[in-house]
Amino acid sequence: LVTSPRIFSNYTARYACLRASPLVCPNQALAAELGVLYLHRDLEGKAVNALGYQRAISVLKAYPRVITLENFDTEVRHLPYIGEKIQSKVTYLQHTTSSHPEVEQIKEFIRFGVIEECQTIRASERFWSLKTLTSVHGIGATTARNLYSIGLRTLEDMERYYDVPVADDGTLKLEEEEVIYTPNGKRIPRQARLPDLSTKAALVLRNDLEASISREEVEEMHAVVMAELEELQPGCVSTIVGGYRRGKLQSNDVDIVFSHSDLRSGGNQVKGLCRKLVQRLYDRGLVTHVTHLSGFHARDAMRTSHWDSLEKALTIFILPSDGTQKRSHRRLDLIFAAPEAYWTGVVGWTGSKMFERDLRLWAKVEKGMKFDSSGITRRHDSKKFFPKSELEVFEFLGLEWIDPTLRNA
Numbered sequence: 364l365v366t367s368p369r370i371f372s373n374y375t376a377r378y379a380c381l382r383a384s385p386l387v388c389p390n391q392a393l394a395a396e397l398g399v400l401y402l403h404r405d406l407e408g409k410a411v412n413a414l415g416y417q418r419a420i421s422v423l424k425a426y427p428r429v430i431t432l433e434n435f436d437t438e439v440r441h442l443p444y445i446g447e448k449i450q451s452k453v454t455y456l457q458h459t460t461s462s463h464p465e466v467e468q469i470k471e472f473i474r475f476g477v478i479e480e481c482q483t484i485r486a487s488e489r490f491w492s493l494k495t496l497t498s499v500h501g502i503g504a505t506t507a508r509n510l511y512s513i514g515l516r517t518l519e520d521m522e523r524y525y526d527v528p529v530a531d532d533g534t535l536k537l538e539e540e541e542v543i544y545t546p547n548g549k550r551i552p553r554q555a556r557l558p559d560l561s562t563k564a565a566l567v568l569r570n571d572l573e574a575s576i577s578r579e580e581v582e583e584m585h586a587v588v589m590a591e592l593e594e595l596q597p598g599c600v601s602t603i604v605g606g607y608r609r610g611k612l613q614s615n616d617v618d619i620v621f622s623h624s625d626l627r628s629g630g631n632q633v634k635g636l637c638r639k640l641v642q643r644l645y646d647r648g649l650v651t652h653v654t655h656l657s658g659f660h661a662r663d664a665m666r667t668s669h670w671d672s673l674e675k676a677l678t679i680f681i682l683p684s685d686g687t688q689k690r691s692h693r694r695l696d697l698i699f700a701a702p703e704a705y706w707t708g709v710v711g712w713t714g715s716k717m718f719e720r721d722l723r724l725w726a727k728v729e730k731g732m733k734f735d736s737s738g739i740t741r742r743h744d745s746k747k748f749f750p751k752s753e754l755e756v757f758e759f760l761g762l763e764w765i766d767p768t769l770r771n772a
């Protein structure tokens with residue numbers, strides 16, 4: 364990654380969408396150590412405290428020099444979310460905590476290369492158990508704490524608790540797909556719905572789903588999906604977004620935003636296409652499970668910060684084996700935008716999560732706009748705006764361009 368001094372000029376900004384944040388920063392080890400404190404707070408359900416660390420880490424990621432005791436006192440401790448409370452005109456930009464443990468903890472790291480509290484956390488059985496239990500897809504911190512409180516500690520405990528079937532050779536088995544037979548013996552799947560990824564299945568597939576995905580495989584998956592989509596609806600366009608687009612060498616999942624190249628169609632070519640594509644990929648054996656599928660049904664209870672009205676499917680995908688290599692199940696997120704919402708979709712799904720969080724906050728507080736992956740709305744009269752390129756999204760919101768590889772806030 365090329366890092367020129369200019370791109371760091373805005374590292375003092377309070378909004379992550381104004382800072383250039385490279386994938387790897389000069390204070391990577393410090394960020395990782397503070398990351399332990401963030402994770403600990405997050406696993407314990409201390410959301411406000413966790414966010415404080417997340418914000419401090421995010422600010423450090425944009426700081427262009429190795430932090431020393433000297434520049435810490437002259438500069439770093441005055442950065443937003445790190446040092447003393449800065450008076451802000453907007454109350455919700457302020458810290459809700461009155462003390463700033465980060466200041467002492469960062470100093471500790473500069474002096475000793477570790478933070479004592481992190482050592483304590485790393486030695487804690489509860490921390491490792493909660494971390495392990497949440498490594499299973501679909502198990503969040505709250506569920507993990509509940510499982511811990513009834514005595515579960517390891518993945519093996521979880522296998523027993525969720526009654527995962529074990530084969531004779533000791534390997535775990537996926538449950539057979541349930542089928543019913545019609546009176547004349549025709550075999551049809553019991554449910555017309557695509558199979559959900561149950562906790563049981565997530566446990567069986569955990570080694571696959573935990574493994575990271577190379578850029579090469581991301582691109583191969585993208586090509587396979589696009590070939591299927593082209594058969595279904597010619598002329599679609601797509602961008603691989605998420606961590607891949609921010610330059611990560613290894614991704615945890617694959618995120619793709621789709622649309623249609625025909626702007627005049629008013630989105631008719633993409634309406635319902637998400638569901639059709641997922642069904643087709645399922646019929647081909649490429650998609651094995653679905654964890655979320657939006658479209659014709661009423662909005663479900665998925666309450667995440669990135670909720671928008673775009674059609675999307677969160678799936679489990681596996682490339683066909685070519686006989687020489689064993690393939691792994693991967694998480695694949697498919698997002699469909701009408702042509703006019705394509706660029707807000709791409710910006711909204713490129714991330715990082717902190718970049719997106721502050722992009723929304725910036726738009727709302729500073730510009731009187733609501734940003735979301737499905738478009739930009741002016742708050743006072745609900746007028747919708749649909750930028751025609753990614754650069755136009757930035758310009759419209761009054762932001763300097765930040766390259767996707769510098770959005771690792």
Ligand code: TTP
Pocket residue numbers: 604605606607611613614615616617618667668669711712713714715716719720
């Ligand atoms: P993710 O796929 O969850 O994350 P990622 O691609 O940044 O990193 P990873 O390699 O671990 O997959 O989300 C994709 C993008 O969607 C994310 O970068 C920003 C956006 N997003 C949000 O803004 N809020 C959310 O809650 C989620 C899940 C995603």
Ligand code: MN
Pocket residue numbers: 415419444445458462463464465
């Ligand atoms: Mn703080």
Ligand code: MN
Pocket residue numbers: 605606607614615616617618
């Ligand atoms: Mn991703």
Ligand code: MN
Pocket residue numbers: 605616617618696
């Ligand atoms: Mn994703």
